[in-house]
Amino acid sequence: MKADLTPFLPLSPPALYILLALAGEDRHGYGIMQEVARQSGGQFKLGPGTLYDNLQKLVQKKMVAEAPHPSADDDPRRRYYRLTPFGRDVLRADIARLETVVREARGALGRVPSPRRA
């Protein structure tokens, strides 16, 4: 039986981007910031305060978990995070929700005549 993910949706933009950044591989905080900037084409920038505020919530909700360091000689100040299976399900559900929004928006905007030039 599938869990009801409705209480976790919709994800806030920072949470969505963080989960998306972790979908491909485990990353440390700065890596998440860089990946978010890359994925959004530089339009969405996360600062460390916003990042860890959201990571704290995502860890509490068990969507993200701490991951082991990939190598022993890594900077000990870095901590790595990974998407949990539950986090992946929530991300999938939110992406499906966004697809519906985009589909509806395309349909609605297609029906609306373009503004005329003055």
Add this chain to the structure above:
Amino acid sequence: MRTLYRFLVRLHPLDFRVEFGGEMLWIYDEAAATIGVFPLLTDALMSLGRQWLLRSDVWKFGIGVIVNATLLSVLFMGPGFRWGPPKKGSGTGSVQAGLGLAWALPDPPPHHYKLYLMVEKAPAWDRDPEK
């Protein structure tokens, strides 16, 4: 500027600071040159407000104080209570007593309400790397 950023990190609630303070400073060291110091300081200030006001439940404590102060002030002043400037010798002392009691009545704040600014020993992440 790093000292200022470190100071802002230290002002965060203890739980958050212990969990993420080291990483925030590490990111500052890595990203200050590319992102810029000003956006990082602004982000830390916003994070500070968010952590204390929204995440730490300190607002519940504040509301508890205000509600208790109001209730106790009304209780102490009795039937002579009226809004407006207090009559001589009637309300002022009661309001003060109410505020004092109200401050004492809410549950003692948990440890993360304390700032631990100067008294605690700086953790490992909170030392200048050059020292």
